[in-house]
Amino acid sequence: MLSYRHGFHAGNHADVLKHFVLIELLNYLGQKDTAYTYVDTHSGAGLYSLDTGYAMKNAEYETGIGPLWDRDDVPAALQVYLDLVKAMNPSGKMRYYPGSPYCANEVMRSQDRLRLFELHPSEIKILSENFRKLEAHKAEQGERQTVRGKRIMINAGDGFEGLKAILPPPSRRGLVLIDPPYEVKDDYRRVKVCLEDALVRFPTGTYAVWYPVLSRIESKQLPERLKRIPANGWLNVTLSISGPSPDGFGLHSSGMFIINPPWTLEATLREVMPYLVRVLGKDVSAKFEIESGETETVKIKSPVRAPVDRSARGTGVGRPQVGSLRTNNANRTDANKGGARTGTAAAPSRDLGQGKRTARPANLSKTRSR
Numbered sequence: 001m002l003s004y005r006h007g008f009h010a011g012n013h014a015d016v017l018k019h020f021v022l023i024e025l026l027n028y029l030g031q032k033d034t035a036y037t038y039v040d041t042h043s044g045a046g047l048y049s050l051d052t053g054y055a056m057k058n059a060e061y062e063t064g065i066g067p068l069w070d071r072d073d074v075p076a077a078l079q080v081y082l083d084l085v086k087a088m089n090p091s092g093k094m095r096y097y098p099g100s101p102y103c104a105n106e107v108m109r110s111q112d113r114l115r116l117f118e119l120h121p122s123e124i125k126i127l128s129e130n131f132r133k134l135e136a137h138k139a140e141q142g143e144r145q146t147v148r149g150k151r152i153m154i155n156a157g158d159g160f161e162g163l164k165a166i167l168p169p170p171s172r173r174g175l176v177l178i179d180p181p182y183e184v185k186d187d188y189r190r191v192k193v194c195l196e197d198a199l200v201r202f203p204t205g206t207y208a209v210w211y212p213v214l215s216r217i218e219s220k221q222l223p224e225r226l227k228r229i230p231a232n233g234w235l236n237v238t239l240s241i242s243g244p245s246p247d248g249f250g251l252h253s254s255g256m257f258i259i260n261p262p263w264t265l266e267a268t269l270r271e272v273m274p275y276l277v278r279v280l281g282k283d284v285s286a287k288f289e290i291e292s293g294e295t296e297t298v299k300i301k302s303p304v305r306a307p308v309d310r311s312a313r314g315t316g317v318g319r320p321q322v323g324s325l326r327t328n329n330a331n332r333t334d335a336n337k338g339g340a341r342t343g344t345a346a347a348p349s350r351d352l353g354q355g356k357r358t359a360r361p362a363n364l365s366k367t368r369s370r
């Protein structure tokens with residue numbers, strides 16, 4: 001089932017959280033000269049128009065980028081994200097919103113590589129066309145690539161499967177963003193399976209998973225399941241702009257679960273999340289949560305690399321041979337890191353009675369997450 005179109009949701013509160021964290025992670029990787037690879041398993045269209053088409057329908061950007069647009073008190077780390085979005089809108093009017101591939105492309109250097117996957121036949125066409133125009137524009141400006149092969153590769157296919165064939169990346173440095181629609185509950189299972197496999201192939205990679213915080217059981221279980229995946233550490237951040245609506249429709253809360261996060265991320269989030277709650281919060285239930293933990297890892301000698309069948313249109317098949325044995329202690333909270341902490345909005349900054357309700361697009365099922 002492929003009915004999800006991210007254009008309906010572009011620039012909403014969930015995109016703000018996801019893209020702000022994404023930019024933080026990429027900028028951290030960019031601190032070293034060595035090239036890195038960014039993999040986007042679910043890329044979407046890359047760039048969205050906010051004043052035409054899908055985004056106009058429910059104006060979800062009013063829950064996210066909208067209230068941030070004219071603020072002059074934005075914390076420095078969040079300002080980096082805001083500046084990037086504003087750079088897409090040189091007229092100063094909020095017209096375009098960059099999806100994750102565009103955010104990444106703006107941050108990444110000429111030596112870094114983007115590997116983008118998208119399954120939807122219409123979205124992949126738009127994504128490819130967007131990047132074709134962007135690259136043509138950059139070539140016109142005289143920008144040249146410094147990596148051999150293509151800096152950006154766009155794959156029409158299943159990102160969960162395609163990831164197998166490209167891990168580990170050549171430089172052994174990289175970030176993978178996993179951002180499925182969660183239209184079908186199997187996405188929750190596939191996220192976990194995909195990460196377990198990826199961490200065998202590329203244990204030192206950083207992985208970021210966006211997920212909706214919903215009342216459905218699969219959503220509640222996902223972060224708990226991810227905490228138990230063997231890795232060096234994890235960080236989980238959620239942003240709720242309100243309590244759940246009485247009818248259960250709409251997305252009020254989402255999270256980013258990061259495996260092997262940079263050590264700097266938690267402090268940055270502690271600075272930015274209270275601000276996001278204050279500015280985006282719609283009622284007294286608005287809050288953020290940050291929790292982190294570590295996993296004990298016991299490696300056995302000579303880990304066996306998982307085999308990849310590269311014959312299947314560039315996607316790997318076959319189960320990995322697990323070459324390392326690990327004991328998992330992910331649910332232990334580290335006292336030094338403070339374990340889980342919750343912050344709430346001091347006071348919503350806007351008139352709640354006037355707040356636009358996020359109506360559900362007509363073509364969404366009740367379990368649709370965003």
Ligand SMILES: C[S@@+](CC[C@H](N)C(=O)[O-])C[C@H]1O[C@@H](n2cnc3c(N)ncnc32)[C@H](O)[C@@H]1O
Binds near residue numbers: 002044
């Ligand atoms: C939430 S959107 C991605 C948004 C994008 N990451 C961003 O932040 O701008 C999810 C996308 O995944 C695509 N998709 C769904 N299942 C997929 C799969 N198995 N592999 C690759 N793409 C998939 C959908 O068509 C949709 O465009």
